Amino acid sequence: MTSLAWLIPxxxxxxxxxxxxxxxxxxxxxxxxxxxxxxxxxxxxxxTGPGESEQAKRTDATD
Amino acid sequence: MTGNLRPVPTPPDETxxxxxxxxxxLVESTxxxxxxxxxxxxxxxIEDTLNxxxxxxxxxxxxxxxxxxxxxxxxxxxVETMIAALDGAGFPAAELIESREADADARDRDFLKRxxxxxxxxxxxxxLSVAVWSGIGNDMSQGIRSLFHWLSALIALPAIAYxxxxxxxxARLALKGGRLNMDVPISLGVILASGMSVFQTIRGNDHVYxxxxxxxxxFLLIGRFLDQMMRTRAAGAAANLLGLKASSAVxxxxxxxxxxxxxxxxxPGSRVLIAAGERIAADGVVEDGTSEVEESLITGESVxxxxxxxxxxxxxxxxxxxxxxxxxxxxxxxxxxxxxxxxIDAAEQGRGRYVRLADRAARVYAPAVHILSGATFLGWLAxxxxxxxxxxxxxxxxxxxxxxxxxxxxxxxxxxxxxxLMRRGVLVKxxxxxxxxxxxxxxxxDKTGTLSLGEPELVGAEGADRETLARAVRLAAVSRxxxxxxLVRAAERRGIAVAPAEGVIEVPGSGLRxxxxxxxxxxxxxxxxxxxxxTPIGTSEAGASVLxxxxxxxxxxxxxxxxxxxxxxxEVVTRLKQAxxxxxxxxxxxxxxxxxxxxATGIETxxxxxxxxxxxxxxGELAAAGHKPLMIGDGLNxxxxxxxxxxxxxxxxxxxISQVTxxxxxxxxxxxxxxxxxxxxxxxxxxxxxxxxxxxAYNFVFVPLAMLGHVTPLIAAIAMSASSIAVTANAVRLKTxxxxxxR
Numbered sequence: 013m014t015s016l017a018w019l020i021p022x023x024x025x026x027x028x029x030x031x032x033x034x035x036x037x038x039x040x041x042x043x044x045x046x047x048x049x050x051x052x053x054x055x056x057x058x059x060t061g062p063g064e065s066e067q068a069k070r071t072d073a074t075d
Numbered sequence: 076m077t078g079n080l081r082p083v084p085t086p087p088d089e090t091x092x093x094x095x096x097x098x099x100x101l102v103e104s105t106x107x108x109x110x111x112x113x114x115x116x117x118x119x120x121i122e123d124t125l126n127x128x129x130x131x132x133x134x135x136x137x138x139x140x141x142x143x144x145x146x147x148x149x150x151x152x153x154v155e156t157m158i159a160a161l162d163g164a165g166f167p168a169a170e171l172i173e174s175r176e177a178d179a180d181a182r183d184r185d186f187l188k189r190x191x192x193x194x195x196x197x198x199x200x201x202x203l204s205v206a207v208w209s210g211i212g213n214d215m216s217q218g219i220r221s222l223f224h225w226l227s228a229l230i231a232l233p234a235i236a237y238x239x240x241x242x243x244x245x246a247r248l249a250l251k252g253g254r255l256n257m258d259v260p261i262s263l264g265v266i267l268a269s270g271m272s273v274f275q276t277i278r279g280n281d282h283v284y285x286x287x288x289x290x291x292x293x294f295l296l297i298g299r300f301l302d303q304m305m306r307t308r309a310a311g312a313a314a315n316l317l318g319l320k321a322s323s324a325v326x327x328x329x330x331x332x333x334x335x336x337x338x339x340x341x342x343p344g345s346r347v348l349i350a351a352g353e354r355i356a357a358d359g360v361v362e363d364g365t366s367e368v369e370e371s372l373i374t375g376e377s378v379x380x381x382x383x384x385x386x387x388x389x390x391x392x393x394x395x396x397x398x399x400x401x402x403x404x405x406x407x408x409x410x411x412x413x414x415x416x417x418x419i420d421a422a423e424q425g426r427g428r429y430v431r432l433a434d435r436a437a438r439v440y441a442p443a444v445h446i447l448s449g450a451t452f453l454g455w456l457a458x459x460x461x462x463x464x465x466x467x468x469x470x471x472x473x474x475x476x477x478x479x480x481x482x483x484x485x486x487x488x489x490x491x492x493x494x495x496l497m498r499r500g501v502l503v504k505x506x507x508x509x510x511x512x513x514x515x516x517x518x519x520x521d522k523t524g525t526l527s528l529g530e531p532e533l534v535g536a537e538g539a540d541r542e543t544l545a546r547a548v549r550l551a552a553v554s555r556x557x558x559x560x561x562l563v564r565a566a567e568r569r570g571i572a573v574a575p576a577e578g579v580i581e582v583p584g585s586g587l588r589x590x591x592x593x594x595x596x597x598x599x600x601x602x603x604x605x606x607x608x609x610t611p612i613g614t615s616e617a618g619a620s621v622l623x624x625x626x627x628x629x630x631x632x633x634x635x636x637x638x639x640x641x642x643x644x645x646e647v648v649t650r651l652k653q654a655x656x657x658x659x660x661x662x663x664x665x666x667x668x669x670x671x672x673x674x675a676t677g678i679e680t681x682x683x684x685x686x687x688x689x690x691x692x693x694x695g696e697l698a699a700a701g702h703k704p705l706m707i708g709d710g711l712n713x714x715x716x717x718x719x720x721x722x723x724x725x726x727x728x729x730x731x732i733s734q735v736t737x738x739x740x741x742x743x744x745x746x747x748x749x750x751x752x753x754x755x756x757x758x759x760x761x762x763x764x765x766x767x768x769x770x771x772a773y774n775f776v777f778v779p780l781a782m783l784g785h786v787t788p789l790i791a792a793i794a795m796s797a798s799s800i801a802v803t804a805n806a807v808r809l810k811t812x813x814x815x816x817x818r
Contacts, residue, residue, distance in 0.1 A: 016219070016222075023199065024199060027198060027199050028195070031192065031195040034191045035191060043187070044137060044139070045136075045140070047138040047139045048115075048138030050115075051115025052115070052118070055115065055119060
């Protein structure tokens with residue numbers, strides 16, 4: 013029964029990790045555009061994520 | 076490109092330029108709608124087009140919502156420039172009108188968060204519960220079981236407090252209003268089950284219901300979330316349609332300079348230049364110019380109205396002739412739009428009393444649940460049991476009857492139905508729209524723009540051969556008048572190459588002239604203008620409008636136009652009649668065209684020249700006679716009637732206010748979506764009732780067991796999941812089911 017002492021925390025931690033990942037992805041807008049995300053993966057050019065800004069474009073342009 | 080995948084934060088020189096500047100660059104953001112995008116290539120094209128514009132700092136496409144969010148520097152570019160660039164790239168775009176959608180998005184996300192938390196808690200509590208259930212009767216010690224119960228409590232209680240809030244809030248509101256809804260027994264069941272389980276845990280007893288309470292919330296949240304998501308999607312798509320119709324206007328400043336601004340920024344007193352063919356952006360008075368205004372959206376009248384200095388024009392109508400300068404009038408209580416909005420408000424109050432099927436069920440079901448549960452408690456007490464086992468049995472009844480399946484029964488069907496309709500271009504906006512659509516027994520149609528396409532088509536070319544037509548089209552190609560465009564379309568269909576003639580002069584309200592050296596100058600326009608005696612733009616008995624063309628040799632040919640019916644109008648009317656519906660035509664247009672349209676589609680009852688108030692009155696008569704009218708219309712003049720009808724639909728080309736008022740919007744050239752919508756609405760109601768039957772049948776089995784105290788937490792968990800899955804699976808069938816169409 014001593015195995016419970018670490019099994020239960022491990023199970024809860026894993027579940028909690030999943031929940032945290034879900035809440036994070038929700039907050040960072042990963043569910044905003046489910047259709048577009050699939051297409052973006054096929055794009056053959058530097059990535060610009062939802063949070064990236066003008067600098068990305070400027071650097072691209074000056075390359 | 077070395078190591079440049081993630082660019083370094085602002086390069087030093089950039090920082091210096093930006094921060095060192097006394098006026099730091101302005102940044103504004105906007106959302107554009109471009110609803111023709113459908114794939115990854117469109118996405119890249121749009122983003123690249125916008126990003127290439129100077130002053131646009133970031134453009135990102137959302138393919139799901141068909142929108143682009145862009146941040147830009149208003150001193151270097153403008154929304155109009157971006158829209159023009161997208162138009163150039165082949166994506167007609169418009170700025171999105173701000174609405175309450177941001178709220179809806181936030182609500183969606185809120186539900187998802189609660190759903191995530193409930194899911195996490197349900198899974199973990201279930202993990203512990205399964206261990207306990209399999210441990211009972213085996214070697215699980217009292218201490219371990221107690222530990223598991225405490226752990227369950229620790230996980231479940233905060234999760235229930237958080238995830239259950241939408242239900243608790245709704246139940247509290249209902250109780251405050253002295254009503255019972257489905258959320259009252261749900262909240263009561265969850266709270267009592269949790270409370271009782273805490274008590275049992277402290278006492279160290281066997282049966283705790285944490286798993287039942289949290290799984291119940293999880294399932295119910297799925298139902299609510301689906302419901303909410305469908306509604307947000309429909310509202311978003313509807314907002315896109317409206318956004319695409321929102322026009323811009325050319326604002327004239329006092330110094331004579333002009334500037335293109337969005338129609339929303341116009342104020343009373345603004346002077347606006349309206350080019351030929353443009354949609355008028357605000358109610359106003361004509362200050363300069365003569366033209367014809369196509370007002371079918373407002374009056375239902377298919378023939379343009381001539382306007383000149385001093386005439387009033389209305390927002391949403393189309394300037395058919397020459398350029399106009401209009402001074403916008405007050406946009407407050409005195410506008411036509413405000414008048415119509417008042418009629419709508421009045422009409423909608425009648426509809427507010429409608430009670431949805433689920434609520435009607437809840438009115439019967441909720442008291443029944445409470446009575447059963449109370450009776451169980453009293454029964455057990457009367458039989459000499461202590462209050463504790465009595466309360467446990469009563470809570471078991473509450474949990475078993477907790478309308479998990481019942482609360483999923485309607486949302487699951489609605490989601491299946493609305494997504495099926497959405498695939499076919501029908502947006503159901505009103506939450507109770509499907510229910511009301513399914514109950515309609517009389518279909519009331521508007522003519523212009525609903526039964527017909529709302530644009531003229533050449534139907535007769537008297538005495539004109541191909542060559543004459545080709546010459547007439549040379550003139551027509553210069554003009555944006557609806558009839559000129561109809562003539563050009565007709566020529567193109569006949570394979571005639573359209574090349575505009577040079578030197579054509581447009582005479583607003585009359586027609587086009589092309590001066591030459593011959594005895595007769597070429598003219599195309601009203602018969603009187605061309606040299607025949609006749610009305611300004613001739614109208615024949617059958618409701619056709621007539622244009623005449625005089626060639627250089629003086630020979631006159633005549634062209635007649637009618638507002639063509641939607642291609643399947645007659646077929647749809649026939650199907651509706653065969654299915655047992657009464658079909659009526661209610662139009663603001665003149666007697667001739669309305670009678671012709673009614674005859675062509677086989678509608679026996681029709682009324683012409685009906686005012687908005689007249690339409691409203693007719694719907695009132697129908698309702699008073701016990702009918703449930705489904706109003707289908709597009710114009711501003713239909714809006715009050717749309718609100719008054721038992722249910723209502725609008726084509727996607729309808730006036731903004733009509734689209735807002737209608738329960739459902741259909742897209743495309745045909746009327747067939749109306750039949751599909753009614754069929755799906757009816758099927759969805761049948762299915763909702765089937766689902767109720769499934770849920771109630773399951774109660775018949777398990778409630779007696781619960782009352783007798785035989786329901787353990789294990790049985791409760793199985794029964795609950797099984798019934799929820801059964802109703803959901805039943806609802807999903809609607810997505811692909813073949814539907815018969817009858818009343």
